[in-house]
Amino acid sequence: MFAMSHEERAVAYRIKGLTKVYGDGPAAVHALRGVDLEIPAGELIVLLGPSGSGKSTLLNIIGGLDRATSGQVYFRDQELTALSDAQLTRYRRDHVGFVFQFYNLMPGLTAHENVELVTEIAHDPMDPDDALALVGLHSRTDHFPAQLSGGEQQRVAIARAVAKQPAVLFCDEPTGALDSVTGRAVLKVLKDVNERLGATVLIVTHAAATAAMADRVIHFADGAIREVIVNKSKITPEEIHW
């Protein structure tokens, strides 16, 4: 048996020469122009960059929601870019949670039932009540989305995403629809998920102040990575001002 080195175990994603072109001919859009990146496991990472620079495209490809045009993405030792559609679906189901700007909850189901939808089909799920307690909503489990504030609905969406105990949590503008106080509460929940569950958390955001709480900040511009900064002195979500 081969023992994996510490370094191999510690990398969640290896991305090599990744490109994505939407459309073809003169109308083609080069959303990713050759991205090389390593994402260490267990970190909280923030992706920043102007609108249209390719952040969501990168998140969608490494999250298994979209296909690259060329290049490779490895999750641990598995090449995602070589998987069939069925294998990619299994990767998403077993390892990945998603949180989006708009919470995408089922309006006719309670908070508990929204989380249960995922735990019923997950491999090694948390109890829905534990997932809702993790996001501070233990007293609201029987409420419907319309009875909850935006920040509370986003916390239900986070509980739903983490209830299957994913290795990775992808968050695309998770605070985009929230005021700063509520947004900070949601960021605190994401930090808790990162620390308590050990999940790697990737956050795409326009709220540049969020970068101060990250382990690592990736700056995107024009379909490429401009800079990766390892944050030596992080602040807590409560200390963020924006």
Ligand SMILES: Nc1ncnc2c1ncn2[C@@H]1O[C@H](COP(=O)(O)OP(=O)(O)OP(=O)(O)O)[C@@H](O)[C@H]1O
């Ligand atoms: N399905 C699509 N078809 C055609 N072009 C697309 C598609 N999705 C994204 N694009 C284009 O790819 C480029 C990168 O988009 P992407 O959404 O990844 O950027 P972003 O950095 O996440 O932007 P934002 O911050 O505004 O969400 C943009 O020019 C966008 O218009």
